[in-house]
Amino acid sequence: MRFYVTVNLMDKFKRLLKIINYANPGKGLLTAIGLLSVLGATSSLLFPVMTQKLIDLASNSGQLPTEWIGILIAVLLGGSVASGYNFFLVGKVGNRMLVNIRAKILAKAIYLPVPYFDNTPSAEPASRAVNDTEIINGVVSQHFEPFISGLITLVASLVILWILDWQLTAVLFATLMIAFLITVPIAAKLTQLSKSVQKEEANFLSFITERFAQIRLIKAYNAEQETLAKSQQTLTNLYDLGLKEVRIGAIMAPIAGMTIISTLIIILVFGATRVSQGEITIGTLIAFILYLFNIVFPLIQFTYFFAELNKAAGAAERVEELLEETSEQSTNKGELCFKPGDITLQNVHFNFEPKVPLFKRLNMVFPKNKKIALVGASGAGKSTIFNLLLRFYQPGSGNIKIGDHSIFEFSLEDWRKHVALIAQDTPLLSGSIKDNLTLGLRQEISQRDLEKVIDAAELTEFIKTIPNGLEAPVGEKGVKLSGGQKQRIAIARAMLQDSPVLLCDEATSNLDATTEHKLQQAMNNLAVNRTTIVSAHRLSTVIDADLIYVLKGGNVIAEGTHEGLMKNSDYYQELVKHQFSALKTNNENPQQLEALVTP
Ligand SMILES: Nc1ncnc2c1ncn2[C@@H]1O[C@H](COP(=O)(O)OP(=O)(O)OP(=O)(O)O)[C@@H](O)[C@H]1O
Ligand SMILES: [Mg+2]
Structure with missing residues (x-):
């Protein structure tokens, strides 16, 4: 003792x-x-x-x-x-x-x-x-x-x-x-x-x-x-x-x-x-x-x-x-230089909880500089794919590649520098609007470039109306802004990062139809010359994608363009019908939509 x-x-x-x-x-x-x-x-x-x-x-x-x-x-x-x-x-x-x-x-x-x-x-x-x-x-x-x-x-x-x-x-x-x-x-x-x-x-x-x-x-x-x-x-x-x-x-x-x-x-x-x-x-x-x-x-x-x-x-x-x-x-190798290319998920196995696999053998290709959309019911795993791409989680087995290289060969910093995320819940940090926009930016940004991005993100009017403009404090979690304002700031932040891979997780879900429509143009401009992967419950966001993946039960059950999927996938049609009913409330042109959602 x-x-x-x-x-x-x-x-x-x-x-x-x-x-x-x-x-x-x-x-x-x-x-x-x-x-x-x-x-x-x-x-x-x-x-x-x-x-x-x-x-x-x-x-x-x-x-x-x-x-x-x-x-x-x-x-x-x-x-x-x-x-x-x-x-x-x-x-x-x-x-x-x-x-x-x-x-x-x-x-x-x-x-x-x-x-x-x-x-x-x-x-x-x-x-x-x-x-x-x-x-x-x-x-x-x-x-x-x-x-x-x-x-x-x-x-x-x-x-x-x-x-x-x-x-x-x-x-x-x-x-x-x-x-x-x-x-x-x-x-x-x-x-x-x-x-x-x-x-x-x-x-x-x-x-x-x-x-x-x-x-x-x-x-x-x-x-x-x-x-x-x-x-x-x-x-x-x-x-x-x-x-x-x-x-x-x-x-x-x-x-x-x-x-x-x-x-x-x-x-x-x-x-x-x-x-x-x-x-x-x-x-x-x-x-x-x-x-x-x-x-x-x-x-x-x-x-x-x-x-x-x-x-x-x-x-x-x-x-x-x-x-x-x-x-x-500590898992870094960090010897490789980043080069844009097709992103591929090869036989990716992933589970959050032991013995409950979310993805068993997931195979996907995100072609370089194209716009790819992920659709599927809530909980299908769309956000998780973004999390895997950002290396927040490690797949149990399988690989994720960009071009010929596994994304895990890059140093984390280098990899994430080339991937911009507009997250589903668009969090903001305490500090000014400008601090939030330039989060993590290494190089100084000129006032002109900043204004350009703010304009493209439909933020100019909003910033003009608040005292102190860009220097206005937004408070922890951005509580002083509306959901849509936060989303626009998140979009502008991603624009400023100017990275070759852009991940948009429900990036426009909180915007009204008019703002979304205006922003869509900016988002399309943003998508030029970069691989853009979007996840959305809104048809308007996915309709012009070069490639759409339909996710269900941890697997890709269909893929193709909107027109192709409308012909070949009953499940996609089902999803679109639901999106369509949701969109009616957004004052978009009903005839045009009717045409789009008819197989
Ligand atoms: N950190 C976590 N730990 C454990 N399970 C998680 C975690 N995050 C997500 N999940 C589970 O993984 C599954 C996929 O979630 P995910 O967020 O990828 O869905 P989603 O397709 O993005 O859904 P939504 O359309 O509602 O955003 C869900 O069943 C969810 O409960
Ligand atoms: Mg999600």
Whole structure:
């Protein structure tokens, strides 16, 4: 049991040192901290022995030795200055560490693959980067140095005490051992509790982050009370755990107080007897009692340190777990230069959930510089094909090629640079409209080019009407814009990226028929000289495609042009009939449409 506790403690200590190492504090800074700790400890070690000298000299000669008083003050002052400066240096290491680990966590998290984020609450990386690093910083900045100098003082004090009077020291040791044996099980219980508290707090953070991110949904469905009721359970758990901690603390505090007082009484009684028997001087007894503080205070400090160490080790473990996740970058080869060509899916097998394949042997060709449309019922896998093309997910088997090369031979950055996506849910980030338009753009863009794109995306009028125009902030998730405005910004963003492959996932689904019609021209212009793959439930978007794939049950069940499919595919006809009824509401020319959808 004790062996296990020691190994466990060493593990935690090592984990903490590893994290400190991330701060890269440098040998100079660490040496300075070490030296100042020794200096501080020496000062507190010298103080009692010098007091002993002072008292014995004074009681022998009957007058105060002023030079000794001067030295005593100098030693105390020196020790305080050393401790103060050390506190600053340790805080510096702590803060540097905080910044470095946070930067590392972010740099790691941002390159984690999409499936990681599918399976992890979005508050998780934030909780690692903010809460856990703060816990680690707390123990490093506030408890680490006192622990080291406390350890030096404690060991040295025990040695000095042994030399001063071994019998008195033996009594002291026995008393302390009893106190230690009483507190160990209580401390173990505290450790266990603090783990549960941290877990429960992480759950709480995840829960509220998610609920507030979806505040409109909550309000629209009157789910405020339901949300509060759900969070109440976690809050009650936290309260119960907190109460248990407080109870233990309430037991610990008097035990610690009683230990100090009874140790003091035992030493005083036993020491006074020895003084009266002439075995030790009164100076020695006073020195002994002063050293006692040198032992008791570090011991109290240690209980805090170990409690914090436990928390910090837990935090460090979670940070390490995240840092050890496999980044999507690591599969790169990155030696190849991008060349446009036909894109082919060859026998692609893919499943999100184990044993439930979405695609079994999917074969498709997207000819270079053509417009290809994907149609199929909701859930047929259209967006998933885009996700595979963007390498958000890896096929289980099979290959995706561009020209003669597998797309997996390119570095991720290089590949994605050549593929622009207009996503189904058109998210925007907080920042200005311009920030959103130029997201990820490496090169500066001239005002003229920007205006051209804005015009093509039918955004000019809209931008003119808002104060600050392009510089207007759009808010997280673009909440200050309408669905159609967001889509037009997403289209303009893709236009600016000017990449040879363009993926449009329901890019125009939120636009009214007139705007869509106007934009269609811009989209057609955009499609020139690039491979454009569109997915749409609207007939108007797919009708002029060079090639249409009809997806059903994870397979291509028909392919061809609109006219061809209207003749050959019953399922396509079925789909078109539904699209047609949807389009009637969009005021398009009914006769023209009637002609288009008649086989
Ligand atoms: N991240 C994911 N994890 C697990 N399953 C997923 C994930 N994303 C999609 N799916 C599942 O994969 C299937 C295909 O989804 P996909 O989004 O590709 O459909 P879609 O054809 O784009 O549909 P829609 O027309 O409604 O946009 C669906 O059954 C869906 O539930
Ligand atoms: Mg979709």
